[in-house]
Amino acid sequence: MPSTINEYFQLMPFLIIGIGIILSVVIEISSKSSKEILPWFSIILFFATALYSITNISEHAVLFGGMVEVGGKPAIFNFIFNLGAMLVVMSSIGYLKKYGTYFGEYYILIQSSVLGMMVMAGSKDILMIFLGLELMSICFYVLAGINRNKLGANEAAMKYFLLGSFTTGFIVYGIALIYGTTGTTSIQNLIDNFGEYSSNIIFVTGLILFLIGFSFKIAAVPFHMWVPDVYQGSATTVTGLMSTTGKTAAFSVLIIMLTSIFTLNSANIFKPYFSAIAVLSMFFGSIVAISQNNLKRMLAYSSISHAGYMAVGLAAANSYSISGIIFYLAAYAFMNIGAFSVISIIEGENDSRTDINVYAGLNSKNPVLAAFMALFMFALAGIPPMAGFFGKYYVFVGAIESNLTWLAILGVISSMISVYFYLRVIVFMYFKDAEENFEIEVAPYSLSSVVISGVLVLMFGLFPDMLLRLITAVVSL
């Protein structure tokens, strides 16, 4: 089928970001004041794309001979990616200034990684997925080590790169096996003939390798080893980006790949796999996070356990649980970016002041920051009426609907455990007196990132229908 000019118009979100990247490079090269321009340019770019995506959700179409999907689910994902990246850029302005380092590449890399995520979420072809994944991952490897003078950042980048390449190996090998047995990389073709292919052991092996690769990317146990060090070592704002939008992108692939496959009866083979990684991730993350004193590391383990809750939804695999995961991802993105923005504000030079005891008495030093941090912690713990609760609720509804009540029970038990370490942050902020005196410099943009995240977390909590209605409308597409 020849592509028409119309199809290019429908690619609008990709085009906005893509042209934006090129313009950013030009600005960076040619303008002396790129330091001031680039962040604002990125914010506008992300906001425009987010707005465009969310308003064009109903324009669902598959373009270029079944390669790319626009509107529908990808539009929701694009909304999360771009809004998340916008908030991260906002909190980066003050953070980079504090570090005393400025790299124009920083913003360009963020833009490119977002483009990679968008490609992942919008692909209808395994090769496209791989393309997007690599674009995102390579940007992340560089971003993790953007501060090249820091030992921790170097370690994080190296570790991330090595384990990430290893993962890529799994995925490519999986793709090769899939293509080798079926002769196609089109997801639609795979689904249509899934019954026939699934009897082939090599095809199934390929699919499992593919799944394992993405289990790395969503940070699920037992593929989580890179997470704590990378999250702790990277610049805080970058961690905020990786842990939220990066996870969302990986989940978007799993959702796109599996929702259609799961509707087939022969696909029950994945249920034990996802149930297992769900249980392992939930409990491992929650239990290990208890003993963490570094807040970034604690949130890294919490990110592992959140991956577990979302994997419950993958195991349940019905329309409730899939909409649940998408809502959960949105909620998680904003509460986590909010929390990391607060951390980036408190953080001092040389990665100092990321330990929990620094937060002692924060309420008397800066009540606004403390209140927002408390909001994010309660939201992450899944206490209503914050957004995090509805994500969990919806995923558990899906699980019980699919007769996985035991998984839901294990999920709530893990939530009980996790309440402790989230609450611990609040205990330090509100119930203890300050141990050390230091000035908290609150950059206005960072604060606005915190406030916007907080408002979104509350809004999605009090009126979840705004987002849920959009999601449930497109989830079956």
Added chain:
Amino acid sequence: MEQNLLLTYLLFAPIVGSVLVLFFNKEQVKLVRWFGLIVSLIAFVISLIIYFMFDQANPQFQFVNKFLWISSINVSYHIGVDGISLLLVLLTTFLTPLTLLSTWKAIEKNVKMFTFSMLFLEAGMIGVFISLDIFLFYIFWEAMLIPMCFIIGIWGGERRIYASIKFFIYTMVGSLLMLVAIIWLAVYASNMTGSFTTNLLDLYKVGASIPNQIQGWMFGAFFLSFAIKIPLFPLHTWLPDAHVEAPTAGSVILAGVLLKMGTYGIVRYCLPLFPQSAVEFAPVISVLAVIGIIYGALVSMVQTDMKKLVAYSSVSHLGFVVLGTFAMTVESVQGAVIQMVNHGLSTGALFLLVGVVYERTHRRDIAYYGGIAKIVPFYSFALLFASLSSVGLPGLNGFVGEFLILLGSFKSQVLNNWWFTIFAATGVIFAAVYLLWMYQRVAFGVVKNHELADHLSDLNTREMIVLAPIFVLIVWIGIYPSTFLKLTEASTQLILQQVSTYTVNLLK
């Protein structure tokens, strides 16, 4: 259909108030205090208006408001009151302004946040009592933890952090299992009726048809959550810590209203939703309740700390409420509901009174005091009055509730065993022992510490204003309980009707 929004105003008055508090200047302590008091009084006035407009003969929910809230999981903002919930709402709105007034001296640190927490808490408590959608109920039930955790953790005593975390996690453990049960019920309803729903009135219709064994699990999940909140023996261990470490205002609200949410939950959810299991488990739970009555009383007896003594007495008193509820006769359930109110009033008053001397001397150990009747006569009279009310002296409120519960459980067909009543009755005697003994050691005898004469001043006008309305109600319920019993009668009968078919089956 035109909806009467009074109940919504009642719920949102404290919410709006608490948000407005945030905009006050931190330094304007006096203004914030007055503002908090006025908002809570407005809520009280609204609840009184609802009381006077309430049709007592009608057992159904009144003042119902229903708006679709989350269409994709079919959750509505659905609220309404029947006699039982109205009584508890009145208790909440009655106690909150008094509690706020009682803290004008005691809370100096961060008054703004304290007022915010109290108003937020009030809204949460009202929400729990008036929700007619389980999902909404669960949200209020959980959201209310946040302000309470802050109240204990920020303004509490030495071990406040331990106490607040323990309180928070204990409650979470119960309620998260309840969440699974809620979802399961909603899914079950969608299989039975075709629509996924958490509407309580719809669930009442399907609840009884749940297969017996699963119904037991569902009942268990709900009951565990409520039993922790009550707290029923042996899940009571958070209570002494939370009560002792919480500031006076926290203890009053905790004892006065929060514990009632557990017993209210049993009456509103456990009995009518899972009637078969409720009847089946009634004897076992009643045994625990009776153990709680006696255990709480015995432990109270040996306490050296006044606040801890009152805290353990709650375990004993709430045991009566649970016994009355599971005896499932009209008398006993009505007695249980009135006993919830009684406990809120008398234990609330006792905590306030302990707080009064603590504010002045910063000591709570009984041994420190002695002979204070000579130094502070008004205070001693008030303490005696509150103790006697808690003991259950005929003519005061406690007697009415306990008598009805004992009477009802004696002739209960579900329990069908006199021993429950006989053992429970000993709790009344023990109550007299520990409270009067404490009173004797504190108020009578020689003045032990002469420094007390300097430190201890009698009740001031503000404290009398706080206590007077409580005492009026104590006498009112004691002398003319019909005012309150009439309010709950029709609704109680309706709930028992839902259970009764299974009672009859069981007896066959």
